[in-house]
Amino acid sequence: MILQVKNVSKQFGGLQALNDVSFELSEGRILGLIGPNGAGKTTLFNTINGVFAPTQGQIVFRGEDVTGQPAYNMARRGLARAHQVVRPLSDLTVHENVMVGACFGREGLGLRQAARRAEEALSRVGLIERAEQPAGSLNVAQKKRLEMARALAAQPYLILLDEVLAGLNPSEITAMMATIRAIREQGATIFMIEHVMQAIMSISDHIIVLDYGSLIASGPPQEVANNQKVIEAYLGDPRLTERLMAE
């Protein structure tokens, strides 16, 4: 098991953002996380990632208890993340951005090796020809690729992808899906949040569903898609869900 989440709860004041969430993720797989807006998906990522500690419960990463470890320690242990809201370091070039990932990720490379690693990562996401451009000048789709490249350059064991397909057009989505599959081929485990249903259903090995902070379903994509509880929770209207699935 690369990741075990055991009975994790998170409270913000009176708001119960996560309620007793437990699941496991084994190496080399793609796990999808879906759920309506405000279900607590990004919060779950934040607790795994160390942005904040869970109120209760335990997070085990590669056999070690990492509950409450700060984000930078998680990065060094081999956990990388692409954000939902893309956050390039605008004043740096695209290449330098990715170097940050390589320098401070799992391997903690020196500058020269990091520069080489960054080039590899940029080639893999198809951004190499923009390497010397300031990161602030990229468009949305390119910024998403930059997020991916930064995560990849860290050579992580596990990558958290937070809605990397949102806001992309169909051809960009196809390209990004190919990139995600290629990453998995090379041995990284992937845990992704996604709203583009068709995409996540086709790419995931396994799917878990959050609603109001609780885990309501877990299983292979087809099984989850037909789960009555999921359909109700997800849209409250089965026909709408069907239409969504048919997209």
Next chain:
Amino acid sequence: MFAHLSASLVDGLLIGFVYGIAAMGLSLIWGVMRVINLAHGATMALGMFCIYGLFTKLGINPYLGVPLAALLALLFGFLIYGVALHRVMQSGYLYTLLATFAVNMIIIGVGTTLFTTSPRNVDFSLGSLQMGSEILLGTRLVAAVASVVITVALYLFLYFTRTGKAIRAVSNNRAAAELMGISSTQVLALSFGLGTMLAAVAGGLTATFFPFTILSGGAYQLKSFVICVLGGLGNPLGALFGGLILGALEGIVPVFMPVSWVPVVEFGLFVLVLVVRPTGLMGAK
């Protein structure tokens, strides 16, 4: 001992009210605009000179001079906003802060040339009140009362007028306020004008009982920072509370240790509160 303590405490509190007014302006500007106004002290000094000029040259009573100075300061605030701040409002706090610092330098430079740095005072008395061994000056009592009145007026303005509500809306969330059709430029200019006005009023009131130079504002500006942090940055009404704490400290501390330790205590407390409770002593956690 006790009489001495209570008298100096009362005296400290009276001055604390006036400090509170100056800090209120700073806090309003920070809360609405996210600008640290480094020209605040210089504006206070201008307020002092305004009252002084009106009193010595034209014989106008300082308490009539204050509203006049307030009006001038409001316009002066609009001017500063238009010339120095509007262009950099989106550029982050470093730029707005340096812009106000530049304004500060200009005011001090021109002020030094015009007024020199020899101390002035407004020779005006309202008698005094005997309290134990200490004497309370009438001008300080009036200044404290005026400060309370101004605070109440500001509260009523912010909470019960349309414009005041617009200011609070922009303070909470500028982008959302703009979506609601509030012109943030007007609100920002108005807030800066009001903040400047409060500085000038505080300066004018202070001039009635302390001697001053064009450079005096600097010390009051630093005190205003302390007060803002004690009362909660961006919470104008908390500033009066912060002013009272500072005034009380200035009254009490010298009873127990040499007066030169006062700034050590003040600024130590300032940094401590900022680190431990950046929302202020009263603020929500």
Next chain:
Amino acid sequence: MSFWRSAGFWINVLLVAIGGAVVLLIHQDTLRETVFTILMFVILASSLNIIMGLTGYVNFGHIVFFGLGGYFGFFLLSQLGWPLYLCMIAGGALSVVIALVVGAAVLRLRGAYFALATIGINEAARAFVANFAPFGGATGLYVNFSAYNAYGGSSKALWWIFTLLWIVTIITVVVCYLVKHSRFGLGLIAIREDEDAAMVMGVKTPWAKTAAFALSAFFPALVGTLYFFKNGNVEPEDAFRFQLSLEILVMVMLGGKGYVLGPIIGALAYERLRGVLLVSPLFKNLHLALSGAILLLIVLFMPGGLVGWVRDRLPRLRRWLE
């Protein structure tokens, strides 16, 4: 490491190295005093640039390190008779320790809150030293005139002090360059651009910020010790001038924050500008107002400073300016 093959490195280092060397060759007292001030500004501004330009934390109390470190160095020199270079290093060490302690607490604050806290620290430090008996309280400390005899009389001592300052300047500039072009520096720039994202990417932000703060605190202490020894005395009002803190900040902005060359150009330009304004009979009284007007123009129309402005106009020069 290939920094010695980089054009940008040599431009920065040669600029200050040759500048100081020329003064030593010409050997004229008034020129030395002028360049002393410039080099002092270069060190103060360059070290401030580490925390302000690279890390993005604006320190309004940079002068605290000049004051406290200098005070301690001068104390060892005047009261205990330590040799000058040891006093400098001891002053620097104290400065670093203070920065580590203060930084660990205050660097948790972000943006304007940090800036405000540093204003408070400056005032608290000045008020504290003014009350601190071993440092002579409000009157400060004096050095016995005979202390200069160890360096062959006061005239020779002044040249010796200048030479030390020149060496410190070169070291400061070299260190600034190396930091900016290191892995550590890349982490600092990541913090400046987006601290939360930097943390997620693995930059150990609390450690990196504190280290940058401590490093920026070291060099001002060396300058302080030299400056007070040159003057023969130190007093709180001279050691913790808030005004000087702000002037250093203006120099960094004028030259261009985040560039190694920025503070050097900024210090030079600011000192020259001030010099011209101060001697001109027309502007003598108005020099502060004019400096203010110039600062305002930079802030409004040239936010990248002189170096940033040139870089944006002439992208081909980038290699030389970075």
